[in-house]
Amino acid sequence: AQSVTQLGSHVSVSEGALVLLRCNYSSSVPPYLFWYVQYPNQGLQLLLKYTSAATLVKGINGFEAEFKKSETSFHLTKPSAHMSDAAEYFCAVSTQGGSEKLVFGKGTKLTVNP
Amino acid sequence: ETGVTQTPRHLVMGMTNKKSLKCEQHLGHNAMYWYKQSAKKPLELMFVYNFKEQTENNSVPSRFSPECPNSSHLFLHLHTLQPEDSALYLCASSPLNGFENYNEQFFGPGTRLTVL
Numbered sequence: 108a109q110s111v112t113q114l115g116s117h118v119s120v121s122e123g124a125l126v127l128l129r130c131n132y133s134s135s136v137p138p139y140l141f142w143y144v145q146y147p148n149q150g151l152q153l154l155l156k157y158t159s160a161a162t163l164v165k166g167i168n169g170f171e172a173e174f175k176k177s178e179t180s181f182h183l184t185k186p187s188a189h190m191s192d193a194a195e196y197f198c199a200v201s202t203q204g205g206s207e208k209l210v211f212g213k214g215t216k217l218t219v220n221p
Numbered sequence: 222e223t224g225v226t227q228t229p230r231h232l233v234m235g236m237t238n239k240k241s242l243k244c245e246q247h248l249g250h251n252a253m254y255w256y257k258q259s260a261k262k263p264l265e266l267m268f269v270y271n272f273k274e275q276t277e278n279n280s281v282p283s284r285f286s287p288e289c290p291n292s293s294h295l296f297l298h299l300h301t302l303q304p305e306d307s308a309l310y311l312c313a314s315s316p317l318n319g320f321e322n323y324n325e326q327f328f329g330p331g332t333r334l335t336v337l
Contacts, residue, residue, distance in 0.1 A: 141325065150225070150311055150328035197264065208277070209326055213263040 109134040109200045113212035121220050126170075126185040128215050130198030133179065140181040141199040141209065142172055151197060157181060168192070193219045223247055225329035227312050233335045234302065242297040242332045244312030253295040254326065255287060256311040264311075270295060271317065302336045309333050 114129040132138055139158050143151040155166025162174040168191075172183045181198060198212040225246045234240050246253065255267040269277035270289040284306075286298040295312055313326040 143328075148309075148331070148333065150227075150330045151313075151326075152328070153325060156325060208266065208269065211264045 109138060109202055109210050111198050111200050111210055111212035113196075113198050113215050115215055116213065117216050117218070119218040119220060120188045122190055123187050126183070126188045126192065126217065128183040128196050128198075128217065130172075130181045130183065130212060131179050132181060132198075132200045134200060134202060136202045139201045140172075140174060141201075142166065142170070142181075142183050143197045143199060143211075144168075145195045145197065145214075147194075154183070154196075188217075188219045190219050190221065193217055225312060225314055225327050227310075227329035227332050229332060230330065231333045231335075233337065234299070235337050236302060236304070238302075239298070239300040241299065242310055242312075242334075244295040244297075244329055246293055246295075246312075246314040246327070246329075248314055248316070248327060250314035250327070251292055251317045252315045253289060253292070254313040254315075255295065255297055256313065257308050258311055258331070259308040268297075299334075302334075304336050307334055307336045 110133045112131045120126055141156045142154040144154050145151045154170050155164045155172055157164050157174045165171045170183055170185045172181050174181050195214045195216045197214045199209045201209050228243045251272050253270045257265045257267055266279050267281045268287045273289050284301050288296040309331045311331045312329040315326045
């Protein structure tokens with residue numbers, strides 16, 4: 108069975124600083140990996156996804172993530188944080204072959220300080 | 222309307238009330254999901270429907286009763302809830318297109334439920 112670990116339930120950065128949100132996965136078969144963002148009182152919105160093509164994936168709002176098989180990681184980065192990036196971020200994993208389920212991490216709340 | 226919609230967006234109910242949450246997806250997807258999101262707890266998958274058939278029930282109490290009349294609509298019927306059931310209830314859908322099934326899920330905005 109697959110699982111996801113997000114290191115750090117809260118991350119705080121200054122506006123303009125690098126954003127790094129960590130995600131490690133466990134899967135016995137090649138995974139599909141996702142990052143979702145949730146703004147207050149809203150549903151989850153897909154930021155980006157890895158589906159076994161390019162290992163460096165670019166998403167919306169300037170975010171990107173790199174799939175590193177050797178490290179079983181899929182960390183989310185953005186070079187320069189903006190106040191509007193303040194939200195909760197969820198990493199998720201599914202597997203090839205028709206699994207209906209996404210397995211979500213516990214989420215990381217990002218605070219951006221002026 | 223596009224994407225996944227949920228109604229109502231906010232609901233306050235007493236423990237003896239009966240109410241229903243509605244989810245509708247306009248994406249032509251085959252699978253639909255109910256999630257519960259409580260403060261300080263991870264996202265909890267409650268139910269999964271695939272082509273209108275329930276394929277997963279994650280030990281959800283019987284006071285929550287799902288209904289999926291077709292691939293576009295999903296309901297969650299609520300009765301005799303407890304205060305600890307207060308949470309954001311999220312609906313999602315996904316395409317499940319055969320082998321290339323990434324299971325990317327598209328979420329609705331959620332219903333904020335408060336049980337008094």
